[in-house]
Amino acid sequence: MPTVLLVDDEAKIVQLGRDYLERAGFAVVTAADGLAAAAAFRSHRPDLIVLDLGLPGQDGLDVTREIRRQSNVPIIMLTARGEETDKLVGLELGADDYMVKPFSPKELVARVRAVLRRAESGPGRAAADVLRVGDLTLDIPRLRLTVGGRPVELTATEFHLLAALARQPGRIFTRAQLLDAVHGVAFESYERAIDSHIKNLRRKIEPDPRQPRLLLTVYGVGYKLSDA
Secondary structure, X not given: XXXXXXXXXXXXXXXXXXXXHHHOOOEEEEEOOHHHHHHHHHHHOOOEEEXXXXXXXXXXXXXXXXXXXXXXXXEEXXXXXXXXXXXXXXXXXXXXXXXXXXOOHHHHHHHHHHHHHHHHOOOOOOOOOEEEEOOEEEEOOOOEEEEOOEEEOOOHHHHHHHHHHHOOOOOOEEHHHHHHHHHOOOOHHHHHHHHHHHHHHHHHHOOOOOOOOOEEEEOOOEEEEOOO
């Protein structure tokens, strides 16, 4: 039974989320602030974290930073409408997905399932277990990346985004197509999240992220992985 850590200071959201997640077969641990969230993460080692950014005391961005120093556990952020800057910063810190409050608890369950599936195996798995493009080697079953023989830590979302590009190097993908490859369905309002994940990937795999030579932007269209 996968364990979900649900962190929010609004008791109604916590209760509703817990009810729906437990009915869907998840074990649920809850916390109401950032310090309690960090402690719960250390003691329970959840399979996924649903984390509100607007927490009292230590906010959700600080919690994300702390967790990412220790683990690549999947994180779904909860944000209020209009918190565009915090949302993008959260994605750049390594969050896998986000939902805007108020949200449907059924959508929360669907997103938790989708992110966990992605963390375990990923959508659209290719027949090959290993993909090689230039200096990049992606071990699909183990979600491991090496660049020139050097291991590079990626979140599950980053890995599957890179894998989607690596399966067809040179092909130009729109943001909607990359969302479809990663999430299994395109969410137009989430397309900007792709830009944040691409920025993270460039920081990790490019010699100079400011002048990328691997993950290329095709202006007005989307992205491609260089096949040169």
